[in-house]
Amino acid sequence: MRRYSADDEEKIRAQILLREWERSGLLESSQSSPLAAELRVDLRRTNNFLRAVLFAFTSLIVAASLLLIITMFDLDDEFSLAVTTCIAALLCFGFSEYLIGRFRLYRFGVEEALAAAAVVLLSVSGAAIAHTLRSSRPGEFPILVGLGAGALGAFGIYRRFGYVYAALGSMICAAAIPFQISLSAEVQRSLAAAMLALVFLAVRSRRLLYVDDFPGDEYGVIQASAWAGLYFVLNLQLSSTRIEGWFHWGTYVMIWILPILGLCMALRTKDRALMNVSLALALLTLAANKPYLGLSRRPWDPILLGVFLMAAAITLRRWLSKGPDGQRHGFTPARLLTRDSRLLTLVSAASATLQPEVAVPSTAPAKPDFDGGRSGGAGASGSF
Amino acid sequence: MTILGRLEQWRESGAITSGQYDAISTLVRKDRFPVFLELHALLYLGVLSFVAGTAWVIQTYLPALGDAAILSGLTLLLCLSFYYCFSRAAPYSPGEVESPNLAFDYVLYLGCLLFAVELAYLENRFHLMQRDWDHYLFFSSLLFFALAYRFDNRFVLSLALSTLAGWFGLRISRFPFTYGQSLGPYALAYGVLVAGMGRWLDRRSIKKHFTETFLHIASNVLFVALISGVIAREREWLYLMGLLGLGAIAIVEGVKYRRFVFVAYGTIYSYIGISIRLLGDVRIESTTSLSYLIISGLLVILSMVLLARRFGPEE
Numbered sequence: 001m002r003r004y005s006a007d008d009e010e011k012i013r014a015q016i017l018l019r020e021w022e023r024s025g026l027l028e029s030s031q032s033s034p035l036a037a038e039l040r041v042d043l044r045r046t047n048n049f050l051r052a053v054l055f056a057f058t059s060l061i062v063a064a065s066l067l068l069i070i071t072m073f074d075l076d077d078e079f080s081l082a083v084t085t086c087i088a089a090l091l092c093f094g095f096s097e098y099l100i101g102r103f104r105l106y107r108f109g110v111e112e113a114l115a116a117a118a119v120v121l122l123s124v125s126g127a128a129i130a131h132t133l134r135s136s137r138p139g140e141f142p143i144l145v146g147l148g149a150g151a152l153g154a155f156g157i158y159r160r161f162g163y164v165y166a167a168l169g170s171m172i173c174a175a176a177i178p179f180q181i182s183l184s185a186e187v188q189r190s191l192a193a194a195m196l197a198l199v200f201l202a203v204r205s206r207r208l209l210y211v212d213d214f215p216g217d218e219y220g221v222i223q224a225s226a227w228a229g230l231y232f233v234l235n236l237q238l239s240s241t242r243i244e245g246w247f248h249w250g251t252y253v254m255i256w257i258l259p260i261l262g263l264c265m266a267l268r269t270k271d272r273a274l275m276n277v278s279l280a281l282a283l284l285t286l287a288a289n290k291p292y293l294g295l296s297r298r299p300w301d302p303i304l305l306g307v308f309l310m311a312a313a314i315t316l317r318r319w320l321s322k323g324p325d326g327q328r329h330g331f332t333p334a335r336l337l338t339r340d341s342r343l344l345t346l347v348s349a350a351s352a353t354l355q356p357e358v359a360v361p362s363t364a365p366a367k368p369d370f371d372g373g374r375s376g377g378a379g380a381s382g383s384f
Numbered sequence: 385m386t387i388l389g390r391l392e393q394w395r396e397s398g399a400i401t402s403g404q405y406d407a408i409s410t411l412v413r414k415d416r417f418p419v420f421l422e423l424h425a426l427l428y429l430g431v432l433s434f435v436a437g438t439a440w441v442i443q444t445y446l447p448a449l450g451d452a453a454i455l456s457g458l459t460l461l462l463c464l465s466f467y468y469c470f471s472r473a474a475p476y477s478p479g480e481v482e483s484p485n486l487a488f489d490y491v492l493y494l495g496c497l498l499f500a501v502e503l504a505y506l507e508n509r510f511h512l513m514q515r516d517w518d519h520y521l522f523f524s525s526l527l528f529f530a531l532a533y534r535f536d537n538r539f540v541l542s543l544a545l546s547t548l549a550g551w552f553g554l555r556i557s558r559f560p561f562t563y564g565q566s567l568g569p570y571a572l573a574y575g576v577l578v579a580g581m582g583r584w585l586d587r588r589s590i591k592k593h594f595t596e597t598f599l600h601i602a603s604n605v606l607f608v609a610l611i612s613g614v615i616a617r618e619r620e621w622l623y624l625m626g627l628l629g630l631g632a633i634a635i636v637e638g639v640k641y642r643r644f645v646f647v648a649y650g651t652i653y654s655y656i657g658i659s660i661r662l663l664g665d666v667r668i669e670s671t672t673s674l675s676y677l678i679i680s681g682l683l684v685i686l687s688m689v690l691l692a693r694r695f696g697p698e699e
Contacts, residue, residue, distance in 0.1 A: 007385075010385060010386075013387070014387060014390055017387060017412075021408055026404060026407055026408055027400065027404060027408075031399060031400060031404075034399065035394060035399055035400075044693070045697040046692035046695070046697060047644050047692075047695065047697055048644075049644040049645045049647060049648040050644055050647065050648070050688055050691065050692045050695075051692075052648060053647075053648050053651055053652065053684070053688055054685060054688050054689070054692070056652070057681045057684045057685050057688070058681075058685060060677060060681045061677070061678055061681040061682060061685070064674045064677035064678045064681065065674075065678055067669060067674050068671065068674040068675065068678065071669060071670075071671060071674065072671065108692070109688075110685065110689070212387070212412075213386045213387060270414040270417045275422070276422065279422065279425075279426075283429070299437065299440040299441040299443070299444040299445070300437060300440075300441055301437065302433045302434065302436045302437030302440065303433075303434055303437030303438060303441065304437070305430075305433045305437070306429075306430045306431065306432070306433035306434025306435075306436075306437060307430070307434060308430070309426045309427070309429055309430030309433065310426070310427055310430035310431070310434070310487070310490070312426060313423045313424075313426035313427045313430065313486070313487075314427075314486070314487055316419075316423060317423055317486050320419070327416060330414060330415050330416055330417045331417050331418075331419055332416055332417065332418050332419070333418070333419060333420060333423055333486065334418060334420060335418060335420040336411060336416065336418045336420075337411075337418070340418065340420045340421050343421060344421065344424055345538060345593075345596075345597075347428070348538035348539045348541075348542060348597070349538065349542060349596065349597040349600055349601075350542075351428075351538075351539050351542045351543075352542035352543070352545055352546045352597075352601055353546075
């Protein structure tokens with residue numbers, strides 16, 4: 001079923017690790033070069049930035065080509081649209097297969113965009129067909145069919161090419177299906193949650209089996225995303241839906257249980273993706289707690305949260321570093337790989353766009369109009 | 385074959401030593417599991433949350449607390465933060481300096497943000513600088529630059545750059561897609577100044593690891609300013625030439641120094657600029673527009689493929 005052999009996938013992951021170990025000083029470059037040669041595969045790859053550019057422009061071409069055909073041949077009725085998008089989906093998928101087979105592309109952007117476009121087009125085609133079949137009652141049925149086609153198509157793409165984002169897309173489409181059926185909000189959310197919980201359970205056993213070796217790394221991301229999805233479906237404060245009664249309180253209990261349970265599972269198996277997702281969910285729960293209880297937020301809440309987070313980080317670091325060899329139960333606050341430093345550098349550079357907007361004199365005389373905004377950490381658009 | 389299996393094979397063949405095997409296999413088996421990034425994330429979010437809460441409390445309880453309480457509270461926190469940093473910092477070095485501990489960088493960042501809150505409060509309440517209140521931004525950015533270089537802190541450097549942008553009248557937080565017509569020249573001046581500063585400091589080998597932060601911010605501001613000029617339709621050809629020139633520099637330098645994110649900037653921004661100019665008067669769903677998008681897109685893909693073939697997956 002898979003387009004790439006397991007051996008190639010394993011070698012590519014080993015190459016990435018090898019480069020990281022060399023950068024981190026665990027291996028000499030004279031050692032890693034022959035090992036890299038041993039791990040060489042006949043697949044053509046590129047770096048993530050060029051891959052993103054190639055993905056974007058391929059998507060642009062697919063969209064423009066389809067629109068051009070529709071415009072030139074006046075194919076704007078439902079049936080013609082369904083047939084055209086279906087044919088386009090097949091062509092995209094076929095071309096993606098051809099490029100991989102002929103040029104041995106691997107995560108190169110072009111073939112990925114074509115495969116992703118095939119799923120989107122299939123979904124549009126499904127919705128358009130459903131619309132022609134049920135034109136008297138257009139309602140939610142076409143969307144339902146579109147989501148179903150999208151879920152199946154994206155899952156197929158994941159199984160074929162191993163694109164983890166396709167698996168996540170499939171999961172999102174599947175979880176969105178209950179929201180298109182005329183059911184009560186409680187049942188809709190329960191069905192979506194059950195679906196995501198099933199995905200989590202199905203993937204978890206495989207994740208535990210393979211751990212970080214291929215395809216365990218993919219299962220790790222899917223598992224953590226399913227866990228996050230389960231939380232998002234159950235946290236009523238993240239949407240505008242008003243649900244009262246037992247379901248409200250049941251979800252309140254769940255938004256506390258899920259991060260804690262996730263964190264326990266992640267710490268036991270040292271699963272980074274699940275651990276980070278659970279930590280983020282725990283923060284969301286802290287933020288959603290008061291609105292859930294019907295209490296109003298107080299201005300000092302963020303201060304308390306900030307102090308709590310800082311104190312937790314410092315206490316944890318001290319506790320871990322005071323253990324034997326500067327670690328406890330294998331957890332260490334030390335930086336062992338340069339990858340962590342690079343990520344931190346990226347975050348700190350990006351923090352220029354995330355400065356908290358603290359103040360601007362609200363009553364001070366105005367400066368000439370620059371039709372823009374004052375910004376930055378030391379002056380922005382808020383006011384006392 | 386699993387990663388551990390490969391490591392064992394390499395040890396047995398003598399490709400790696402037993403010591404190296406032990407060090408790496410400990411990481412692979414997760415017998416040593418670093419939580420370095422997670423601790424940093426908690427501290428960063430903690431600082432942001434604390435400062436946002438402080439500003440909110442001041443805003444809400446200003447009449448109840450009074451100026452003296454607010455100013456003395458903020459000053460005390462500020463002094464404590466800076467005292468902590470100056471008393472624990474390693475001596476200045478133009479190279480990269482490791483922080484003495486995990487919290488150090490964030491205490492400095494907290495101090496700088498609280499300084500900004502206090503300054504804004506002072507001006508808001510007492511109007512000390514009147515119409516020239518924006519000079520606070522300039523002097524704050526100078527202080528933040530000095531602190532960023534003294535303590536080797538990238539968060540404070542980013543704060544300095546965004547504060548300087550504020551002095552120029554620009555917004556970097558919530559990055560805009562275009563600058564208004566009157567902001568364009570200021571954005572260009574800011575971009576050139578920041579890029580120039582970055583290069584000058586880099587050539588003098590002063591905190592060379594900061595250079596990329598300068599270049600990221602400068603290039604994005606410059607590209608957006610030039611695109612804004614193209615959209616504004618006043619001397620648009622001049623702006624377009626500037627945009628294409630800058631795009632070419634970004635691509636050439638990005639390839640030269642293997643920083644492919646700049647290649648991506650150069651390609652995407654230039655393409656947007658050309659497309660806006662060429663398709664400005666044509667409906668997007670017209671045959672001409674769509675044909676242009678297909679042909680130009682194919683040309684971009686072709687050139688990117690040629691580039692990608694030369695460099696492989698390196699970043």
